[in-house]
Amino acid sequence: MPSHLMAVYNRADVEVDRGEGVWLYSRDGRTFLDCVSGIATNSLGHAHPALVAALHEQARKLWHVSNIFRIPGQEDLARRLTQNSFADVVFFGNSGSEAVECALKTARRYHAVNGSPERIDIVGFAGSFHGRTYATINASGNPDYLKDFGPRLPGYEQLRIDDAESIEAAIRRPTTAAVIVEPVQGEGGARALSEQWLRHVRRLCTENGVLLIYDEVQSGMGRTGKLFAHQWFEGLAPDIMAVAKALGGGFPIGACMATAEAAKGMTFGAHGSTFGGNPLAMAVGIAAFDLIAKEETLANVLSVSAHLREGLERLAADYRDIVEDVRGKGMLIGVKLIPNNREMMATARGHGLLVAGGGENCIRLLPPLIMTIEEADEALVRLDATFAATRAAAAKVA
Numbered sequence: 001m002p003s004h005l006m007a008v009y010n011r012a013d014v015e016v017d018r019g020e021g022v023w024l025y026s027r028d029g030r031t032f033l034d035c036v037s038g039i040a041t042n043s044l045g046h047a048h049p050a051l052v053a054a055l056h057e058q059a060r061k062l063w064h065v066s067n068i069f070r071i072p073g074q075e076d077l078a079r080r081l082t083q084n085s086f087a088d089v090v091f092f093g094n095s096g097s098e099a100v101e102c103a104l105k106t107a108r109r110y111h112a113v114n115g116s117p118e119r120i121d122i123v124g125f126a127g128s129f130h131g132r133t134y135a136t137i138n139a140s141g142n143p144d145y146l147k148d149f150g151p152r153l154p155g156y157e158q159l160r161i162d163d164a165e166s167i168e169a170a171i172r173r174p175t176t177a178a179v180i181v182e183p184v185q186g187e188g189g190a191r192a193l194s195e196q197w198l199r200h201v202r203r204l205c206t207e208n209g210v211l212l213i214y215d216e217v218q219s220g221m222g223r224t225g226k227l228f229a230h231q232w233f234e235g236l237a238p239d240i241m242a243v244a245k246a247l248g249g250g251f252p253i254g255a256c257m258a259t260a261e262a263a264k265g266m267t268f269g270a271h272g273s274t275f276g277g278n279p280l281a282m283a284v285g286i287a288a289f290d291l292i293a294k295e296e297t298l299a300n301v302l303s304v305s306a307h308l309r310e311g312l313e314r315l316a317a318d319y320r321d322i323v324e325d326v327r328g329k330g331m332l333i334g335v336k337l338i339p340n341n342r343e344m345m346a347t348a349r350g351h352g353l354l355v356a357g358g359g360e361n362c363i364r365l366l367p368p369l370i371m372t373i374e375e376a377d378e379a380l381v382r383l384d385a386t387f388a389a390t391r392a393a394a395a396k397v398a
């Protein structure tokens, strides 16, 4: 049957039906251990009872109103986010891309109202991913995502993480507005930036009046064992931060968070969204936040991710012909492979395990933060079987 959908996704042959906790069930009766979690989104697992209850309760009261009215849930979620971070103010959208868009606009606007409208340049990094809108593909600079969409937008450049000289020159340039960086690169292959690197860039930005934007769309909301990944390091807060994915536990929410100073250009009329921060999203977001921010949840991320990491290192030692490197932070884990990662994802599906792809030929494991040790062991058993099957298939060909 011909599909009436735009063919922009390379979809796996799994027609999903329902989910519960770490498990995803397909229409044809297969059961999968889900280490994709909507790509780091369903962080409390599928159909978490507290989120389901929050959604039901709000659905009976009020789904949607325009932002021309006051929406109490927005104040409640913004209070939680600001009380637990560097930020003073929040703008709610519906996705990670929108959160990043708002961050980019906030940065440029800051300089405009500060009397420096020439400061428009956004300095990003190779291997980053900031979304799929025009501004965000320009901020990431991945040629595959820019191809055939006309000229690049002015004022965006990407540097290599290890090109210290160019980074310093770019931040010192008087036309630079902001640096945007993922403290742990997600799609780029689960690469955690070092404290030393982040500290250097933070210092350069502060010294030169350049704003620092963290994209914590994937690394935020508990994924690394802290509420936000940069909170692993003292004194390394950004000026602006984009958050999404797990913020809604599977319900579409994005948030741009900023200090009052950085957000001073975001005055009446500067930005907006029809759906951003609607009552349904806020009800689920508040329930998700309260569970994710709990000490027990973050402690679980640390213990289960350490267990997973240990198991993965063991597998890496057993399968030197398959695994090149295990990397990442907390439950944002990358396994850099020698065989093709897309084929490995398909083989894993055949063994009832869902893993995501990533840059540098990685597979990514992004399990729900509530995964138990037993479930982590089951994921390792299934990955072991996946690698064994890959090795056996390679031996057959040889």
Ligand SMILES: Cc1ncc(COP(=O)(O)O)c(C=O)c1O
Binding pocket: 039, 095, 096, 097, 098, 100, 129, 130, 131, 132, 182, 186, 187, 215, 216, 217, 218, 219, 244, 245
């Ligand atoms: C770090 C990062 N930023 C931005 C985005 C874009 O988010 P969305 O797909 O919700 O627009 C993603 C999505 O994967 C991401 O990982």
